[in-house]
Amino acid sequence: LHPTTAHARQAFEAWRAALRANAWDDDDHIQAIAARYDLGAHVATFRQFGGAVSTDIDDHAVEANRDENLPRWYPYDGRGHRVDRVALHEATHAIGRIVWPTGIMARYREVGHERESLTLLYLLAQNGEAGHCCPLACTAGLIRILQVEAHEDGRTDANWVALRQAWLERLLSTDYADRWHGAQFLTEVQGGSDVGANVVRATPAEDGSYRLHGEKWFCSVADAPLYLVSARPDDGRDGTRGVMAFVVARHLPDGAPNALRLRRLKSKLGTRSMASAEIDFEGAIGWPVGDFRRIVEVVLDRSRLYNAVCNCGMMQRAWREASRYAYHRRAFGSRVADFPAVARMLADLRVAACAARGLTFRLAALSDAIDLAQAGDTDRAAARILTNLNKYWTSHLATSQLRAAIEVLGGNGAIEDFSVLPRLLRDSVVTEAWEGGHNVLCAQALRDASRLRLHEPMFGFLTALARTDGVKRRLDGEAARWRWLADQPAEVGALHIRDAADRLRVVAQAAAIEAEGDDGPAGGAAIVAHLLAGDPWEDRGLADRIRQINQAALPAER
Numbered sequence: 388l389h390p391t392t393a394h395a396r397q398a399f400e401a402w403r404a405a406l407r408a409n410a411w412d413d414d415d416h417i418q419a420i421a422a423r424y425d426l427g428a429h430v431a432t433f434r435q436f437g438g439a440v441s442t443d444i445d446d447h448a449v450e451a452n453r454d455e456n457l458p459r460w461y462p463y464d465g466r467g468h469r470v471d472r473v474a475l476h477e478a479t480h481a482i483g484r485i486v487w488p489t490g491i492m493a494r495y496r497e498v499g500h501e502r503e504s505l506t507l508l509y510l511l512a513q514n515g516e517a518g519h520c521c522p523l524a525c526t527a528g529l530i531r532i533l534q535v536e537a538h539e540d541g542r543t544d545a546n547w548v549a550l551r552q553a554w555l556e557r558l559l560s561t562d563y564a565d566r567w568h569g570a571q572f573l574t575e576v577q578g579g580s581d582v583g584a585n586v587v588r589a590t591p592a593e594d595g596s597y598r599l600h601g602e603k604w605f606c607s608v609a610d611a612p613l614y615l616v617s618a619r620p621d622d623g624r625d626g627t628r629g630v631m632a633f634v635v636a637r638h639l640p641d642g643a644p645n646a647l648r649l650r651r652l653k654s655k656l657g658t659r660s661m662a663s664a665e666i667d668f669e670g671a672i673g674w675p676v677g678d679f680r681r682i683v684e685v686v687l688d689r690s691r692l693y694n695a696v697c698n699c700g701m702m703q704r705a706w707r708e709a710s711r712y713a714y715h716r717r718a719f720g721s722r723v724a725d726f727p728a729v730a731r732m733l734a735d736l737r738v739a740a741c742a743a744r745g746l747t748f749r750l751a752a753l754s755d756a757i758d759l760a761q762a763g764d765t766d767r768a769a770a771r772i773l774t775n776l777n778k779y780w781t782s783h784l785a786t787s788q789l790r791a792a793i794e795v796l797g798g799n800g801a802i803e804d805f806s807v808l809p810r811l812l813r814d815s816v817v818t819e820a821w822e823g824g825h826n827v828l829c830a831q832a833l834r835d836a837s838r839l840r841l842h843e844p845m846f847g848f849l850t851a852l853a854r855t856d857g858v859k860r861r862l863d864g865e866a867a868r869w870r871w872l873a874d875q876p877a878e879v880g881a882l883h884i885r886d887a888a889d890r891l892r893v894v895a896q897a898a899a900i901e902a903e904g905d906d907g908p909a910g911g912a913a914i915v916a917h918l919l920a921g922d923p924w925e926d927r928g929l930a931d932r933i934r935q936i937n938q939a940a941l942p943a944e945r
C-alpha cells in the first residue's frame with residue numbers, strides 16, 4: 388500500500404476506535420445532568436449500558452438494518468392458518484436482551500423514575516431507532532394508561548381487572564423473553580393529526596368490552612402483543628369528543644388470535660428495523676380505557692418527551708462521529724478539524740447537542756416532579772406548552788445536524804455502511820413526523836397561548852432558569868412577541884407562530900444551559916453565547932468562541 392493510502396486508512400481505524408469509547412464516559416454533559424437530577428445511584432447501570440451502546444448494540448443495529456434483515460410478515464402458518472406473524476431479525480432481539488434488563492420499563496413500576504429510563508433511552512438512541520426506541524415509547528405510554536386507569540377509574544369488572552394486572556406485569560418486566568411491549572394506533576387513512584376524523588367503529592359487548600371494525604393506516608410496532616387503539620363508539624358524537632381509546636390484545640387469554648389482520652408492512656424511509664403495518668380490525672375485542680382526551684394527553688406528553696430524548700441521542704452521535712472524524716482525517720496537509728469552516732460546523736454540532744439535551748432533560752425532571760405532585764400549577768402549565776415546542780425543536784434540529792455531520796465526512800458521509808449517519812438521518816426524518824408534525828405542534832402552542840395564556844407560565848419558568856441579564860432581556864423580548872401573537876386573530880397567529888417558536892428555541896435552550904452553571908457542559912458560557920449570537924458579520928467573538936467550544940469538548944484532540 389502506498390504510505391499515503393495506508394495513512395488515510397489508519398485514520399479511519401483510529402476514528403472508528405475512538406467511537407468505540409463508552410458512550411456514557413465520553414459524554415460530560417449527560418454525566419452532569421445525571422448528577423444534577425439525583426441519578427447518582429444509577430451511574431453503574433448507565434456506564435455499563437453506555438459501553439454496550441458503543442459496541443454490541445452498535446454492531447447489532449447495523450445488522451438489523453440491512454435490507455435482507457428487516458422485519459418480515461408471515462400471514463399464514465404452515466397449515467394455512469392466518470397468523471400474521473411479524474418476525475424481527477435476531478440482531479434486533481439481541482439488542483432487546485441488552486436493553487430490557489436495565490429496567491428501562493420496570494422503572495415505571497413507581498412514579499418519579501422516568502428520567503432514569505430516559506437517560507437509558509438517550510444512550511440507546513445514539514444508534515437511532517435500533518428497533519426499540521419507538522416500542523419503548525409506546526410501552527411507557529401504555530403502562531401509564533393502565534396504571535392511571537387503575538387509580539382513577541375504580542373499575543371492578545372482573546375480566547378487565549385480571550387482564551389489566553396481567554398485562555401490566557408483562558409490560559413492566561425486565562426479562563426480554565418474557566416482556567410484552569405496546570403499540571399505539573390513532574392514524575387512519577384520512578388523518579393522523581386530525582384524530583377527530585377517526586371512523587374505526589367500536590360496538591359495545593355485554594361484558595364491558597367492545598368489538599372494533601375498520602382500518603388503521605400507520606401501525607408501528609405491529610408485532611406488539613398489546614395495542615392502544617382509538618375508535619368511535621356506534622353512538623359516538625362527531626369529532627374528537629366522540630372518540631374513545633381501547634386496549635386490544637393481539638391474542639385473547641386462551642391464545643386464540645384477536646379478530647384483526649395485517650394488510651402489509653410499510654416500506655419506510657427510516658426506523659426500518661421496527662415493523663409498521665396497515666391493520667384491518669374485523670371485530671377485534673378491545674377494552675375501553677378512560678377519557679380519550681386525557682388518554683391522548685398522557686400518551687402524547689410521554690411520547691413527545693421520548694421523541695425529544697431520541698433526537699438528543701442522535702444529535703450527540705452526529706457530533707461524536709463528525710468531530711472524531713475531523714480530528715483524524717487530513718486534507719491539503721491539515722487536519723480537517725483545523726479548517727475554520729469545519730471547526731465552526733463542529734462547534735455548531737456540539738452546541739446543538741448540548742442545548743437540546745439541557746432543556747429536554749430539564750423537562751424530563753419536571754415530568755417526574757409532576758408525577759410526584761411536586762410541581763405547582765405554573766410549572767405544569769409550562770411543561771405542557773414546552774413539551775410540545777421542544778419536540779418540534781429537537782426533531783427539526785436533529786435532521787439538520789445529522790445532515791451537517793454527513794457533510795463533515797465528505798463523500799464517505801453519503802456511504803450507507805461507512806458510518807451510522809445515513810441511517811440516523813433517515814430515522815430522524817421519521818421522528819419529525821411522529822407524535823405531531825411541526826405545524827401541528829406550533830398550532831397547539833398557539834392555541835395554548837391564545838386560549839389558556841400558557842405563554843405566561845412558560846416565560847415565568849424560563850426566566851427563573853436564566854442567570855444573566857442578557858438572557859433575561861432576550862426572554863422579555865420573546866415574551867412580548869408571544870403576547871402580541873396570542874391576541875391576534877387566529878389566522879395572523881397561525882402565520883407567524885413558527886417564526887416565534889424558532890426565535891424562542893435558542894433563548895429557551897440558552898436559559899436551560901445557563902441554569903446548569905459550572906456543573907453544565909464544558910464550555911457552557913461559550914455555548915450560551917453561541918446560541919444567542921446575532922449576525923455573524925457583526926460577531927467579533929465568533930473565532931474565539933468556536934475555539935473555546937471545540938477545545939472544551941475535546942481537549943485531548945487539540
Ligand SMILES: Cc1cc2nc3c(=O)[nH]c(=O)nc-3n(C[C@H](O)[C@H](O)[C@H](O)COP(=O)(O)OP(=O)(O)OC[C@H]3O[C@@H](n4cnc5c(N)ncnc54)[C@H](O)[C@@H]3O)c2cc1C
Nearest residue numbers: 571572573574578579580605606607820822824826827830
Ligand atoms: C414511519 C411512521 C410510523 C408511524 N407510526 C404510527 C403509529 O404507530 N401510530 C399512529 O397512530 N400513527 C403513526 N404514524 C403516523 C403519524 O403519527 C402521522 O403521520 C402524523 O400524525 C401526521 O399525520 P398525517 O400523516 O395524517 O399528516 P396530515 O395530518 O395530513 O398533515 C399534513 C400536513 O398538514 C399539516 N397540518 C395538519 N394539521 C394542521 C393544523 N391543524 N395546523 C397546521 N398544520 C397542519 C401537518 O403539519 C403536515 O405538514 C406513523 C408515521 C410514520 C411516518
